[in-house]
Amino acid sequence: MAPFKALELEYPIIDSNFQTFCASHGILSVEDFLIHDLYELAAFAKQQPTSEKLEQGITQILSIIDEQHQPWVNGMELLDDTLHRKHVVPTGCEGVDLLLGGGLHEGQLTELVGPSSSGKTQVCLLAASYLASKHMGTVVYLDTGNSFSTQRIAEFVGRFSNHMFSQAGHRNFQKVMNNILCHSVFDIFTMFNVLHQLEFNMKSQLQKGGQVRLLIVDSISSLITPILGNIGSQGRALMTSAGYLLKKLAHEHNIVVLVTNHTVGGERGIPKPALGQIWKTVAHVRLLLSADHGNDTRSISVLKHPSMASGKVARFRV
Missing domain, CATH: 3.40.50.300 (P-loop containing nucleotide triphosphate hydrolases)
Known part of the structure; x- marks a missing residue:
């Protein structure tokens, strides 16, 4: 998981405005995002003029985190991976x-x-x-x-x-x-x-x-x-x-x-x-x-x- 700046090219919604908003709350990376109170962050986002885009950015970060979770694999797949x-x-x-x-x-x-x-x-x-x-x-x-x-x-x-x-x-x-x-x-x-x-x-x-x-x-x-x-x-x-x-x-x-x-x-x-x-x-x-x-x-x-x-x-x- 990466700093927001490194994600901007692949995910345009994580633009400079979103990064500035997060930085104002001490959030500079996905790691920071993981340990922050997301309900509080979403509440602050709703108060901003660009609230819709900010909420989309928060949703995008959550999606990125979700993609990091490894899928379930069975024992034969693990054995094949080890052997080959x-x-x-x-x-x-x-x-x-x-x-x-x-x-x-x-x-x-x-x-x-x-x-x-x-x-x-x-x-x-x-x-x-x-x-x-x-x-x-x-x-x-x-x-x-x-x-x-x-x-x-x-x-x-x-x-x-x-x-x-x-x-x-x-x-x-x-x-x-x-x-x-x-x-x-x-x-x-x-x-x-x-x-x-x-x-x-x-x-x-x-x-x-x-x-x-x-x-x-x-x-x-x-x-x-x-x-x-x-x-x-x-x-x-x-x-x-x-x-x-x-x-x-x-x-x-x-x-x-x-x-x-x-x-x-x-x-x-x-x-x-x-x-x-x-x-x-x-x-x-x-x-x-x-x-x-x-x-x-x-x-x-x-x-x-x-x-x-x-x-x-x-x-x-x-």
């Missing part, structure tokens, strides 16, 4: 790929959870490097904390190539970097804008560098935590909308979505994933990362998986 459309994309990390039966699954949202310095960003950079270096498609990387490192990408690409420091190796690295589109995103509203533009580009086949195969958000919690603290129930609604949009992109465009989340203190001091119970239901796959003190070994365990028992553990080095 959903492939596995390797991360380039042997331990992670063995644990997950080959890698990350298309059509699913996978969440990496872990404390600071547990290796979440390193796994993201490794997965981006591997996919791009194997020319398997385009990676879209949303960097929320200035943690994207071209130097680290170069190190990872060097592992996959025997001629990293030759002229051919330099050309290969350039190709890899052309297959990774990095966006700096520091608030959730910017993320919505980037994701809506990405969705439009994928529908219109306008993206540069080929088909998008992997979307990374590192980290989703740094975007959501501030809005949960400031605007209460509206923040939770925006969090739900963010999860819905990421899963929608994964399913409809058959891509891998990988997000990172930090941990917070739980019962008896045991760390638990941040963002609470509502976000807990969003990810298809939840993986917990932890670091061994004194070396570069990491442990990864399954917290949640649609086809795998929780508790499975693997160890690896990044």
Whole structure:
């Protein structure tokens, strides 16, 4: 779901007059519309000189929201979709790929959870490097904390190539970097804008560098935590909308979505994933990362998986 400005071309009724009216009530996007009192909004619309057009605009937005709901599907349709459309994309990390039966699954949202310095960003950079270096498609990387490192990408690409420091190796690295589109995103509203533009580009086949195969958000919690603290129930609604949009992109465009989340203190001091119970239901796959003190070994365990028992553990080095 998108900012109203992005919908104007396809839906002329959502014109500048309608956008100005909504903006005067703090409504700038479909997400804002979802958490507003629609009866109150309709009452204000009736008081305006262009009340009929405004009411038509409100009806149009409701129709757009209704179209987003997925139709019912039966078990055979889901099985056919899994067998013929959903492939596995390797991360380039042997331990992670063995644990997950080959890698990350298309059509699913996978969440990496872990404390600071547990290796979440390193796994993201490794997965981006591997996919791009194997020319398997385009990676879209949303960097929320200035943690994207071209130097680290170069190190990872060097592992996959025997001629990293030759002229051919330099050309290969350039190709890899052309297959990774990095966006700096520091608030959730910017993320919505980037994701809506990405969705439009994928529908219109306008993206540069080929088909998008992997979307990374590192980290989703740094975007959501501030809005949960400031605007209460509206923040939770925006969090739900963010999860819905990421899963929608994964399913409809058959891509891998990988997000990172930090941990917070739980019962008896045991760390638990941040963002609470509502976000807990969003990810298809939840993986917990932890670091061994004194070396570069990491442990990864399954917290949640649609086809795998929780508790499975693997160890690896990044």
